Amino acid sequence: MSNLLTAFLKARWRFKHWNPEKIRKFQIHQARKIIQYAVTNSKFYHSYYNNKNLNDVFQLPLIDKQIMMKEFTNFNTAGLTREECLNFCLKTEETRDFSQKYKNYIIGMSTGTSGNRGIEMVTKKEAGIMQTTFIARFPIPLRGRFHLAFILRVFSPGFNVNVGKFKMSYVSPMDTLENIINELNQLQPTALSAPPSMLKILAEAKQDNKLQITPNLVVSYAEVLSPDTEQFLEKIFETKILEVYKATEGMLAQSCKAGRLHINEDISIVEIVDENDDHVPPGTPGHVIVTDLVKRTTPIIRYRLNDIVTIDPDPAPCPCGSQFRVIKQIQGRADDMFLGKRADTKQSQFIFGDYIRRAIVSTSDHIREYRAIQENPQKIIIDLELIPEFQTPEEQSIFNNELPNKISQLFKKHKCETPDVEINFKAITHDFSLKLRRIIRNFDETAYF
Structure with missing residues (x-):
């Protein structure tokens, strides 16, 4: 054998x-x-x-x-x-x-x-x-x-x-x-x-x-x-x-x-x-x-x-x-986990990327691709690429009206200060020489906490 x-x-x-x-x-x-x-x-x-x-x-x-x-x-x-x-x-x-x-x-x-x-x-x-x-x-x-x-x-x-x-x-x-x-x-x-x-x-x-x-x-x-x-x-x-x-x-x-x-x-x-x-x-x-x-x-x-x-x-x-x-x-x-600033202790609080993902994808069924980047505890940038037939002002307004509120509510549930949310509608490309990251934190915890 x-x-x-x-x-x-x-x-x-x-x-x-x-x-x-x-x-x-x-x-x-x-x-x-x-x-x-x-x-x-x-x-x-x-x-x-x-x-x-x-x-x-x-x-x-x-x-x-x-x-x-x-x-x-x-x-x-x-x-x-x-x-x-x-x-x-x-x-x-x-x-x-x-x-x-x-x-x-x-x-x-x-x-x-x-x-x-x-x-x-x-x-x-x-x-x-x-x-x-x-x-x-x-x-x-x-x-x-x-x-x-x-x-x-x-x-x-x-x-x-x-x-x-x-x-x-x-x-x-x-x-x-x-x-x-x-x-x-x-x-x-x-x-x-x-x-x-x-x-x-x-x-x-x-x-x-x-x-x-x-x-x-x-x-x-x-x-x-x-x-x-x-x-x-x-x-x-x-x-x-x-x-x-x-x-x-x-x-x-x-x-x-x-x-x-x-x-x-x-x-x-x-x-x-x-x-x-x-x-x-x-x-x-x-x-x-x-x-x-x-x-x-x-x-x-x-x-x-x-x-x-x-x-x-x-x-x-x-x-x-x-x-x-x-x-x-x-x-x-x-570092795919977002960090919130606790409203009570001012300390850091992990917020799992899956919660961010759910907030985004639950807003509409017409998303082709997305990327959420936390630049600092007070600022989040969300890039969205919509399905071609839904790239309309009406569809964009749904995200502009609902998504920032969902993110704010998510941070509040974690007893954190709410961040500013910037939404961009754009084509999103992926470099296949690297792993895909849809949820990204661009700062180190020690820089703010």
């Missing part, structure tokens, strides 16, 4: 049969092995964990993207420098030839919502575990071919799979929309995966009969999938929209056959914490801390993401049968 087949069967078994006690025991055991390896083989961790209790996994100091990239030469265990890895990534980005390895390592570059570059480096074995886990839990039809067309800005080892009847075809989002549509029409994939911003554009093309594919599965990743976009995609593609929650730091979660987003508990530890890094209970939004249980080349140990996530508090088992935790909502990045 091959190693990949063994990994595949183990991934399926764990997902279906492991209970929380078994999950936690396995996680701590694997984390301690990764930690010991990192201290022994990474100059960074050898110094960073000096005089620390290595057995106390959840008390080790945190790292983040800034630390990892700054220390990357000493951080990785392969002996490669940050500069040579970045140069290799930039070269493959130019040629779009992702089949090449660098000194037997698979190296890719990510660009987050902030535009900051990250490096993902894995061995063939590590990539194989990620890939087989992805396949084992993906709701692949038992019969017939399965051809997934995936649209990625940058390469990631977890999305480069061709195993058996499972085939993946890469489509560059940097090409023209016409060429992307033509390529998809030629491929005729049975499944389509892309960021929700791209999926929405493709759904509009399908609505106009330009895109002529009928995928059985549509998978969203890399950006927050808002409920209004999800509903639109399901309507056009006539199928349930599944999600993959993957970062450079690991394959964190993916949808099961019931459509619920399960954490991959056997290949990563996901902690949800508050501003003081204390764990919060399910149902409470918090920051994400990740420990990757697979990668030793770039050990990811208690790595703080900028995402805000809520774990589903419902104790009832998922219909799919798995007891792996379920993510109820990915609220977005921490």
Whole structure:
């Protein structure tokens, strides 16, 4: 039996049969092995964990993207420098030839919502575990071919799979929309995966009969999938929209056959914490801390993401049968949250981006695209692109009359001073080399509070 087949069967078994006690025991055991390896083989961790209790996994100091990239030469265990890895990534980005390895390592570059570059480096074995886990839990039809067309800005080892009847075809989002549509029409994939911003554009093309594919599965990743976009995609593609929650730091979660987003508990530890890094209970939004249980080349140990996530508090088992935790909502990045100024204490108050989104989309059904930018605690700019046939003074007056009041009421509910709201009606374009951000805060909390 091959190693990949063994990994595949183990991934399926764990997902279906492991209970929380078994999950936690396995996680701590694997984390301690990764930690010991990192201290022994990474100059960074050898110094960073000096005089620390290595057995106390959840008390080790945190790292983040800034630390990892700054220390990357000493951080990785392969002996490669940050500069040579970045140069290799930039070269493959130019040629779009992702089949090449660098000194037997698979190296890719990510660009987050902030535009900051990250490096993902894995061995063939590590990539194989990620890939087989992805396949084992993906709701692949038992019969017939399965051809997934995936649209990625940058390469990631977890999305480069061709195993058996499972085939993946890469489509560059940097090409023209016409060429992307033509390529998809030629491929005729049975499944389509892309960021929700791209999926929405493709759904509009399908609505106009330009895109002529009928995928059985549509998978969203890399950006927050808002409920209004999800509903639109399901309507056009006539199928349930599944999600993959993957970062450079690991394959964190993916949808099961019931459509619920399960954490991959056997290949990563996901902690949800508050501003003081204390764990919060399910149902409470918090920051994400990740420990990757697979990668030793770039050990990811208690790595703080900028995402805000809520774990589903419902104790009832998922219909799919798995007891792996379920993510109820990915609220977005921490700086996708608006900050209000409390009227009573004058301190800062987080206002989740989802509340801002609801205020906007509930005003009218005729919005094609939107963007809300908080310049400071007293000023919000909202850009709106309306559906062409509704770009009228009458429609604009609805937003001008109703939306500022909705935003004011929202801030009042959070006991905050109300900001000024500026509304602009304009065409909104999206740079597909970056993740889409519809809710943006353009200032740091320390600048005002």
